[in-house]
Amino acid sequence: MPVAKYRAALPQTLDGLFMTDGGLETTLIFHDQVVLRDFAAFELLDSEDGRARLDAYFRTYAQVARTYGLGMVLDTVTWRANADWGSKLGHDARALDSFNRRAVGMLVDLRQEVELPGAPLVIAGAIGPRGDGYSAARRMTPDDAAGYHSAQIATFAETEADMVAALTLNYADEAIGVVLAARTREMPIAISFTVETDGRLPSGESLGDAIDRTDRESDAYASYFMINCAHPDHFHQVLEGRWVERVRGVRANASRRSHKELDESTDLDAGNPAELAAAYVQLRERLPRLSVIGGCCGTDDRHVSAICAALRATAPYGRP
Numbered sequence: 001m002p003v004a005k006y007r008a009a010l011p012q013t014l015d016g017l018f019m020t021d022g023g024l025e026t027t028l029i030f031h032d033q034v035v036l037r038d039f040a041a042f043e044l045l046d047s048e049d050g051r052a053r054l055d056a057y058f059r060t061y062a063q064v065a066r067t068y069g070l071g072m073v074l075d076t077v078t079w080r081a082n083a084d085w086g087s088k089l090g091h092d093a094r095a096l097d098s099f100n101r102r103a104v105g106m107l108v109d110l111r112q113e114v115e116l117p118g119a120p121l122v123i124a125g126a127i128g129p130r131g132d133g134y135s136a137a138r139r140m141t142p143d144d145a146a147g148y149h150s151a152q153i154a155t156f157a158e159t160e161a162d163m164v165a166a167l168t169l170n171y172a173d174e175a176i177g178v179v180l181a182a183r184t185r186e187m188p189i190a191i192s193f194t195v196e197t198d199g200r201l202p203s204g205e206s207l208g209d210a211i212d213r214t215d216r217e218s219d220a221y222a223s224y225f226m227i228n229c230a231h232p233d234h235f236h237q238v239l240e241g242r243w244v245e246r247v248r249g250v251r252a253n254a255s256r257r258s259h260k261e262l263d264e265s266t267d268l269d270a271g272n273p274a275e276l277a278a279a280y281v282q283l284r285e286r287l288p289r290l291s292v293i294g295g296c297c298g299t300d301d302r303h304v305s306a307i308c309a310a311l312r313a314t315a316p317y318g319r320p
Contacts, residue, residue: 001158002158002159003160004123004159004160004161005111005120006120006122006162007161007162007163007187010122010162010163010188010223011071011122012071012073012248012291013223013248013291014291016070016071016291017071017291017293017308017311017312018070018072018073018120018122018291018292019061019064019068019070019072019073019304019308020072020073020075020249020251020292020293020294020304021057021061021075021294021295021304022061022294022295022296022299022300022303022304023295023296023298023299024041024057024077025039025079025297026268026298027057027300028041028044028053028057030268031268031300032053034050034053037089038085038088038089039079039080040080040085040089041054041077042076042077042078042079042081042099042100042103043099045077045099045102045106051106054077054106055110058074058107059114060301061074061301061304062110062114062121064304064308065121065308066116066119067305067308068305068309068312069118069119070119070308071119071120071121072120072121072122073121073122073124073249073292074107074110074121074122074123074124075125075126075165075167076103076104076106076107076124076125076126076161077103077106077126078099078100078103078125078126078127078128079126079127079128079167079168081096081103081152082096082128082130082148082149082152083148083151084130084131085128096151096152097155100125100152100155100159101155101158101159103125103126104125104156104159104160104161105159105160107121108123108160111123122162123160123161123163124161124162124163124165124190125152125153125155125156125159125161125163125165125187126165126166126167127152127153127165127166127167127178128167128168129169129170129174130145130148130149130174134170134194134202134259134260134262135170135202136170136171136201136202136204139171139174140173140174140177141173142173142176142177142217143177144177145174145177145178145180145181146180146184147181148177149166149177149178149181150181150184150185153182153184153185153187156185161187163187163188163223164182164188164190165189165190165192166178166189166190166191166192167226167228167229167251168192168194168229169191169192169193169194170202170203171201171202171203171205171210172201172203172205172209172214175191175193175210176213176214176218178191179191179214179218179221179222180218180221182221182222183221188223189221189222189223190224190225190226190248190292191222191225192225192226192227192251193207193211193225193226193227193228194227194229194230194259195227195230195235195238196230196234196258196259197230197256198234199235199238200238202259206238207238207243208240208241211225211243211246212243222246224246224247224249224289224292225247225249226247226249226250226251226292227247227249227251228249228250228251228252228296229253229259229296230253230296231252231253231254231256231257231271231279232252232276232279232280232282232283233256233279236279236282236286239283239286239287240286244287244288245288245289247287247289247290248287248289248290248291248292249290249291249293249294250280250287250293250294251293251294251296252280252295252296252299253271253295253297253298253299254269254271254272254273254276254297254298254303255269255270255271255297255298256269256271262297268298269298270298270299270300270303271298271299273303273305273306273307276303276307277306277307277309277310277311278310280293280307280310280311281310281311281314284314293307293311294307
């Protein structure tokens with residue numbers, strides 16, 4: 001079985017700053033004019049042109065990390081590579097297993113080329129919600145969620161992925177199930193919740209309650225929590241309480257639009273990179289453990305570069 005380089009000790013859980021990428025799907029759709037069915041970037045792995053586009057995308061961020069002397073946490077392009085979405089797109093379990101393995105392999109190859117001493121590149125097998133990331137109308141119990149997501153996690157456990165990252169989750173039961181499935185496979189995992197403009201999950205749960213409950217019902221197995229796919233203005237005001245110590249990552253939108261507005265948008269709201277970077281500096285005052293930074297919908301390397309520059313100017317992160 002392949003040996004994962006950092007699975008035994010995730011370097012981003014120490015004191016350094018690690019960057020990740022921006023909005024993969026929105027970059028491909030709006031900047032590169034790539035057609036993605038249901039935001040399923042993993043399908044690009046099936047063509048030479050698609051693989052080249054993904055490789056170029058990740059190399060752009062690797063160069064940003066090199067510029068600022070930072071480590072990286074890169075997620076595989078598998079946010080949609082689960083059973084329900086895969087079936088909708090015409091892929092069976094065997095095909096999904098192959099996509100997930102190839103997505104990890106792409107990042108392993110990249111790591112061998114671009115990783116530098118003192119700046120680790122951590123590979124995270126990305127998992128998305130079973131349903132719509134912006135709606136919690138359809139829900140599972142924790143046990144059902146564990147069973148549903150176990151196949152994708154099992155695949156990642158058999159690769160060189162260092163961890164699992166579950167992104168854009170919108171209710172606690174699914175998060176608990178994902179953590180339980182990861183624990184069964186002894187895979188480190190980060191859970192990333194998304195919130196509405198009022199700072200609450202689409203389910204109506206508060207962010208703090210969702211994190212506390214996920215920890216309580218999984219023996220705090222998750223390595224850390226994150227927030228993604230929301231502008232900092234949407235959740236800055238709720239970052240109070242002991243639970244903020246569990247939040248190590250933020251992948252914010254540049255846009256201040258609500259989830260409903262983003263869903264209905266036909267254009268890209270890229271916001272302002274400098275304003276977003278300033279918001280991250282303010283977030284760091286509320287999130288003492290913040291160590292993984294990047295972007296989500298509407299962001300690209302300009303935003304992530306601005307965020308890195310702003311945070312490097314306020315703390316001794318990264319290599320000199």
